[in-house]
Amino acid sequence: MSQDVLNTITEILTEEFGVPADDISADATFEKLGLDSLDVVELTLVLEEKTGVKLEDEELEDVRTLQDAVNKIAEKQG
Amino acid sequence: MATAGAASARPEIVVTGFGVISPAGRGYEASWQNVLAARSGAATDPLLVDEGTSVTISCRVPAFDPDEELGRGSARRLDRFTHLALLAAREAVAHAGLTGDDDEFTIVGTDPDRVGIALGSGIGGAETWAEEYPRYIGKGPGRVSPMFIPKMLSNTGAGTVAIRTGARGPNMTVNTACAAGASAMHMARDWLLAGSADMVLAGGVEAGITGLSVATFAQMGALSRNPDPETASRPFDVDRDGFVIGEGGAIAVLETREHAEARGATPLAVLAGVGASADAFHATAPPEDGGGAVLAIRRAIEDAGIDPEQIGHLNAHGTSTPLNDAAESKALRSVFGDHTDRIVVTSTKGVTGHLLGAAGAVEAAFAVQALREGVVPPTANLVNQDPDIDLDVVQQQPREVDLDAVLSTSMGFGGQNAALIFTPA
Incomplete structure (x- = not known):
């Protein structure tokens, strides 16, 4: 399940945010990938459409890496 | 160039570079060549066909990624x-010689804290x-992009x-709808005279x-219904029936002559005079006698400190709407009287369509190029000049023409309304 979410994030980042696939790994921070806080909010909107899980603003506060986001979504998917 | 009277005591403002992206082409030179060739x-615009609008033609800039x-x-x-x-x-x-080797945007060779940006836009982020x-x-509201407002x-x-450029001088956006590009140059000129910026x-x-x-x-009835895209925009023609919507942009680098010379830049032309006015008449229609435009042109001539007879070429607003072109003809005659016959007129909108808030800037670029090369482009699609348009409009x-201003x-x-006057560098 977590791998699915990571794949989904990777797909969104490469296709919609233009991030080079080679730069993407589970432990990469959004900052390192060139995404600012507005980009991360946008990413969560696309993720919501694809996974049905919405990460709220306060839940994003300690999300730094892709793995952090995957974990949060997995947590909410229960 | 003679700059008698009011203009003599103040610094000369010169253009040292232009960037143009227009339906006539990518770049200043490419756009100019296609305008010359009419x-x-x-x-036909696939987006408009898809959306089912009654008019489906437009003037797009060359595609880019x-x-x-x-x-x-x-x-x-x-x-x-x-x-x-x-x-x-x-x-x-x-074009103005302001970029170093490493970065194509960052301004070098002048203090970026003293470089201002003045842009006009009528609509802003319409696609967004x-x-x-x-x-x-x-x-629903929960799905709105956080990027909506900033975009x-x-x-x-x-x-x-x-x-991108690092310019940290005054930075403002002016909106006078389809005069915005020219109004921005007016505002920029005033900053330079006031000493608010070096460039x-x-x-x-x-x-x-x-x-x-x-x-x-x-x-509104403002757009041409002509089904043939290439002949739809036909300023001053008796069969004109509206404008063709266009997109694009033009940016000039303006600075004092002293500043340009100090950094070894070559001026292309002098922005000698600017004039602005309001019709105080109607939201969308010009007064029949071109009232407000008359004031703007007179003010620009006075500001330039030249004789009206020195004006040899007009790059007209010439949108190809019945009302605009007729009013503009009347306005010109009331400013210039008999000298009107000796002004060589063109509307480059026959090629570019109407670029709305970008029009004034793109057309200023073409007017400067006409001045530099001593050649006035024809008005595309002008076949039968409207007998009510009493102007010498270039055809075919x-x-x-040797041009002083x-x-x-x-x-x-x-x-x-906005009017700009350029004289030779």
Whole structure:
């Protein structure tokens, strides 16, 4: 399940945010990938459409890496 | 160039670079060549066909990939009008000799803290509105992109040019609708005279071709219904029936002659005079006698400190609407009287369509090029000149003319008028 979410994030980042696939790994921070806080909010909107899980603003506060986001979504998917 | 009277005591403001992206082409020189050749930039627009608007033609700039040309994420984070601003700005700073080897945007060779940006835009991020509002209605407030406001704001073009070039001088966006590009140059000129900046990137950008804007212009009866895209924009022709909507941008580098010379730049022309006025008449229609435009032109001549008889060429607003072109003809005659017969007139909108807030800046670029080369482009699609248009409008082929001073006029919805006069460098 977590791998699915990571794949989904990777797909969104490469296709919609233009991030080079080679730069993407589970432990990469959004900052390192060139995404600012507005980009991360946008990413969560696309993720919501694809996974049905919405990460709220306060839940994003300690999300730094892709793995952090995957974990949060997995947590909410229960 | 003679600069008697009011102009003698103040610094001369020169143009040292231009960047243009227009339906006539990518770049200042390419656009100029297609304007000279009267090659129409109009085509059937797939977006408009798809949206089912009653008018489906437009004048688009040559296709480009924002991510490839302006950096990853540009397509998603910036509206199309900001892409156009960046492409015009990049060419302008290079043309003015302001870029180093490493970075194509960053201004070098002058203090960036003293470089201002003055841009005109009538509509701002029209495409962003068109994309985001349906999302808000269809999916709800929780799905609205956080990028909506920053992308859509009409001052984002100027702001983004500053981010890329490092220019930290005054940075403002002016809106006088279809006169905005010219008004921005007016404002920039005033900053330079006031000493608020050493240099200003000034011009206009517009990317307002959306189903909604075309639908409303069509409802107004402002757009041509001609089914043949290439002959639809026909300023001053008896069969003209409206304008063709266009997109594009032009940015000039303006500075004092002293500043240009100190950094070894070559002036292209002098921005000798500027004039602005309001019709105080109607939201969209010009007064029949061209009232407000008369004032703007007179003010520009007075500001330049030249004789009206020195004006040898007008790049007219010439939108190809029945009302505008007739009013403009009357305005010119009431300013210049018999000298009107000796002003060589063109409307480059026959090629470019109407670039709205970018029109004044793009046309200023063409007026400067006419001045430099001593040649006035023909008005594309002008076959039978309207007998009510009592002007010497160039037809078919470019005409060679020795020019002392050229005039470019712009009139915006809202009744706002701008006139710019350029003289040789």
